[in-house]
Amino acid sequence: MDTFERAVERSRALARDGPAPTTLSRVALGAMVLLAGVHKVLDPGAWAVYVTDWLAPWLVVSPETFMLVNGVLEVGFGLAILADRYTAFAAGVAAVSLTATVGYLAVVWALSGRFGDVLARDVGLAGLALAVAVAALRD
Template sequence: MDARRFADDVRDAAAFAPDAATVARVGLGLMLFAAGVHKLLDPAAWAVYVVEWLVPWLVVSPVAFMLVNGALEIGFGAAILADRYTALASAVAAVSLSATCLYLAAVFILEGGLFGDVLARDIGLTGLAWSVLLASLRGD
């Protein structure tokens, strides 16, 4: 198969693909929903991301904090998946993930590189959340 025919076949196939905004919205919604479910099933696994100097700032234990976050993430993820209140839910996700990245960056710097892998992943998820928010505000 030559390159020109391959390019034509790809263009033809792309006509049947969902638009990028839909793929991004569903991906963000699934991620939030899955993370929320996992936080409810195993909050201790997520509580390890709360370093000692953050604990006094929380009004509840790290495990309770994760349980509350898990329930909220399920709700916001479901809203995004259902394409209901998408702007609000993706705004909450974008702001929350941005704050998480700032926290993880502080931990990375102050704790000798701790959670660098999670920070790298969450930077991408933050961009995804902002993308979904902007697309929903535009009406895409």
């Protein structure tokens, strides 16, 4: 057996004996939502840059306050996902929120060329959130 075949065998053993893909996905989503929420609470101004001039008037509050409130909610949803409590609901909220964000960012990117990197990332995160929500509903 050559080095590549041994590496493949070891990888298969790790995959077989390690955490389930649904657990890995749930923990990754929960960590992302929690960390994003904590950062929004600590530095809402860093996130307010994603609010465009044409969106700001539609918000009931300032962009910074909007991000702060979202951050507090995300901390709660992230903790719920990590603790595997109300996972379907919390991941569903994350999926809807990220899908709406993807729609918004797609418009911004099409109109101004801004935030394409964030759009690309959030497409994957929306898919991850949807997968975690569906997996939780199946359990």
